[in-house]
Amino acid sequence: MLAHQRQEVILDAVRAHGGVRIADLVDRLGVSEMTLRRDIGELSRQGLVARVHGGAAAVGRTSEEPGFAAKSTLRTAAKEAVARAAVRLADAGASVALSAGTTTVAVAGQLRAVPDLTVVTNSPRVADVLHEPGSGRTVVLTGGVRTPSDALVGPVAHAGLAGLHVDVLFLGVHGLDLRAGLTTPNLLEADTNRALMACASRVVVVADASKLGVVGLASFAPLDDVDVLVTDDSLSPDDRTALAEHVGELVVAPTSPPQDPEDHP
Structure with a gap:
């Protein structure tokens, strides 16, 4: 060819x-x-x-915001790997927050196995995954204006988050960059992400390796504000070194899940 x-x-x-x-x-x-x-x-x-x-x-321009459906078909194996690694950071009985995004929806699927959680989210899709009557799980969905990426943002979302305190936030991002930090193409979502971060004792960013170097219109936090960054193993060794110098902890998730020993003779 x-x-x-x-x-x-x-x-x-x-x-x-x-x-x-x-x-x-x-x-x-x-x-x-x-x-x-x-x-x-x-x-x-x-x-x-x-x-x-x-x-x-x-x-695309820095203000271009892809829709949820378009993003949901990209790097699905990497997102699932990130979700499997991230869920280990949530203890039974904890209070957790999840932002909107395709990776946080994958995290939500993994969190179904963690008992007695109280969940705060600005993502209707995350809420749908975790809402299960009789599960012992409490899900609090903020209000707000819905973005193309299915986030609820704006003053109503901020009012719903005001005064809340959660143990850990699982935060999805449009892009992350050594200089620009965490970014989004949506100005209102940038404000809501800051409000989510302000609620959390621990901020865990969940982002596959393709997000590195992507810069959206608005920066909402420097990498130094990230307690844990969970990404996948397609990240290059040089990028791993650079990111590890900025975030509190870097977790690199294997894209292939561990195999059951019983599968091997």
């Missing part, structure tokens, strides 16, 4: 899904990662895609 044909495949994938991973393209096109990096580099120079960690993404 010629270079321009490969690049058309990459563009089609980015247009359809908002982004594509090099690992997926290797299997699909049968060429090396180095070849695909060159193709993505060429498309990036032409302004057709944005070069991101591990692949390519649609070119």
Whole structure:
């Protein structure tokens, strides 16, 4: 396959899904990662895609906010890996908060196994996952104006969070950057995320490796405010070192879940 044909495949994938991973393209096109990096580099120079960690993404402005459905199809294995690692930070009987986002919805699914939780969230999708009559779990959903990413934000959300104190916050982000910190394309969501952080004794950011280097319109916290960053093992060694110098603790989750020993003779 010629270079321009490969690049058309990459563009089609980015247009359809908002982004594509090099690992997926290797299997699909049968060429090396180095070849695909060159193709993505060429498309990036032409302004057709944005070069991101591990692949390519649609070119967008810092104020562009992808919808929940578009994001839910991207890096699902990495998000599940992050969720499996993050849930270990929630103790039985704890009070936890979850922000909106596809990764926090994955965390919510894992939290169903933790008994007697009190949950505060500005995400209707998180609330739906965790609401289960008879479970012993209390779910508090803030009000607010709904964003494209299905977050409830604004003054009503802030009023619902005022005066609350939770043990741990699981916070999803649009992007994180060494200089810009934690960012979002939505100004109201930036304020609501700050309010969520102010409620929490411990802030746990859950973000797969593709979020590194992504910068949205509004910064709402520096990396130094993050107690624990949980990401996946596609993060490069250099990036791991750089992030570990800024956050309180870096947890790198294996993308492949541990196998049951009984599966092996």
